[in-house]
Amino acid sequence: MRARKKKHGAERIAACAHLLIGDPTVLKNDPQAPFPTARALHLEIGCGKGSFACGTAAAHPEINLIAMERVPDVACLALEKAERCRDERPDNLRFLIGNAENLTEWLPPHSVDCLYLNFSDPWPKAGHAKRRLTHRLFLERYQTVLKKGGVLRFKTDNVGLFDFSLEQFAEMGLTVTDVTRDLHNSPLNEGNVMTEYEKNFSEKGFPIHAATVHF
Numbered sequence: 001m002r003a004r005k006k007k008h009g010a011e012r013i014a015a016c017a018h019l020l021i022g023d024p025t026v027l028k029n030d031p032q033a034p035f036p037t038a039r040a041l042h043l044e045i046g047c048g049k050g051s052f053a054c055g056t057a058a059a060h061p062e063i064n065l066i067a068m069e070r071v072p073d074v075a076c077l078a079l080e081k082a083e084r085c086r087d088e089r090p091d092n093l094r095f096l097i098g099n100a101e102n103l104t105e106w107l108p109p110h111s112v113d114c115l116y117l118n119f120s121d122p123w124p125k126a127g128h129a130k131r132r133l134t135h136r137l138f139l140e141r142y143q144t145v146l147k148k149g150g151v152l153r154f155k156t157d158n159v160g161l162f163d164f165s166l167e168q169f170a171e172m173g174l175t176v177t178d179v180t181r182d183l184h185n186s187p188l189n190e191g192n193v194m195t196e197y198e199k200n201f202s203e204k205g206f207p208i209h210a211a212t213v214h215f
């Protein structure tokens with residue numbers, strides 16, 4: 001996701017510091033440390049401007065959600081959105097500015113109940129396959145931080161990325177359920193929280209692909 005360089009970005013992020021996990025290494029000892037109440041821990045990777053994170057935290061007061069985004073100027077927009085709608089949820093949403101490559105350095109093994117990948121960058125060139133967030137290299141990281149029986153919920157508009165991902169899940173021997181190539185016209189859409197990309201692509205008529213992967 002591209003974002004124009006934000007004017008006063010650092011100050012704007014600092015103004016939302018109460019929603020930010022400034023030092024992700026604190027999670028290693030206690031992944032619930034940023035939250036006032038311990039709850040099932042969910043993690044979104046590549047949260048973009050934060051619509052899904054805000055909607056999911058509000059719809060699920062029984063969870064704590066960490067939304068990770070590697071581009072600070074994009075995370076700034078998500079933080080400001082979360083600040084604007086903070087009255088709609090319990091204090092159960094925090095943001096982490098960082099790269100999913102470092103997940104296992106920050107989170108203890110088997111600490112996450114559910115992980116979300118929404119409209120991850122497709123990296124269509126074969127030479128960039130290792131950058132895809134559903135590449136085996138990333139799935140191995142998710143396997144480390146997810147609890148046994150934890151799930152990955154995956155949505156994309158991109159057929160190439162979806163097919164590649166199903167292959168990677170199968171190569172890892174993971175069970176995949178709730179596979180759909182048209183989420184919005186499927187019973188699986190009940191309770192679906194839309195992302196910015198999802199709204200955009202579905203308004204243009206692209207079907208949304210989704211799957212749940214069991215670790």
Ligand SMILES: C[S@@+](CC[C@H](N)C(=O)[O-])C[C@H]1O[C@@H](n2cnc3c(N)ncnc32)[C@H](O)[C@@H]1O
Pocket residue numbers: 001045046047048049068069070071074098099100101118119120121195196197198
């Ligand atoms: C195509 S956008 C989708 C944003 C949002 N999930 C949505 O559906 O509207 C992908 C986002 O993932 C972020 N991202 C890509 N690779 C990442 C990584 N390795 N770690 C953290 N964030 C990443 C990008 O910066 C971008 O904001």
